[in-house]
Amino acid sequence: MDAMLKKRLEITACKVRLGIIEGVHSAKSGHPGGSLSIADTLTYLYFAKMNVYPDKPDEPSRDRFVLSKGHTAPALYSTLAQKGFFPEEELKSLRHVGAMLQGHPCITIPGVDMSSGSLGQGISAACGMALSAKVSSEPYKVYTILGDGEIQEGQVWEAAMFAAHYKLDNLVAVVDNNGLQIDGRVADVMSPYPITDKFAAFGWHVIEADAHDFDSLEAAFNEAETISGQPVVIVQKSIKGKGVSFMEDNVSWHGSAPNDEQYAQARSELEAALAALQA
């Protein structure tokens, strides 16, 4: 990857992480861990891959994005704010009564293509969007991110069968393989492993990536574009809570917000990382 682009993406991802922390702290609730694990992927998609237009959020030719693991809305909201779909200030009213940004993505929010949060459903909606593009010869692509716990939902595998049957090569699903779900290790709760072999058996083209390395993400999403006749899944190894030391790989940060002291520490770590990148 071009060094300038990489630096810009790293800086943006750091700002996305700061926005996540800002949102969940102001809400006193929400899901920081799984939001932080997809901050780099969302940054790559919105700043280096997808055709989206903040001034025309409903432009029919835009690429579509569905956050199937909808509880990680703070990451999507923070990315959309960085991209200019709405002011960053909105993040400070996350989950507040009457605010635009509620706990799970809602289609009424500029830049949000599908409401989500009931795990397993987002990928089905993404399949429908991809089939629609095929039927009407539209060139847009559909991207969706699922959790590794989410793929325990049976609906995911019906959608996987559907996407392969209809040869949805305009669909790219990412499985955020952070190893943790709501209350423990995914492997202990109900193992979906090996994820790669399962998708391959369902007829998908499978790519593996490092979720926190933009070179790896670029290679994965570029490879996805070369595949025809099959849907593509990128199984990305990620760290839940990535970027905030005390949240990393710690299931207790799945669905709890930092108190004032923890918020200050998280901010200072991310601000130090940002300053180092900008130096």
Ligand SMILES: Cc1ncc(C[n+]2csc(CCOP(=O)(O)OP(=O)(O)O)c2C)c(N)n1
């Ligand atoms: C149908 C459904 N069942 C249960 C939940 C509650 N829930 C929210 S997050 C979560 C765990 C998800 O784990 P994973 O997909 O691994 O997410 P991540 O680690 O990325 O946060 C659960 C069970 C839900 N949102 N939807």
Ligand SMILES: [Mg+2]
């Ligand atoms: Mg997980």
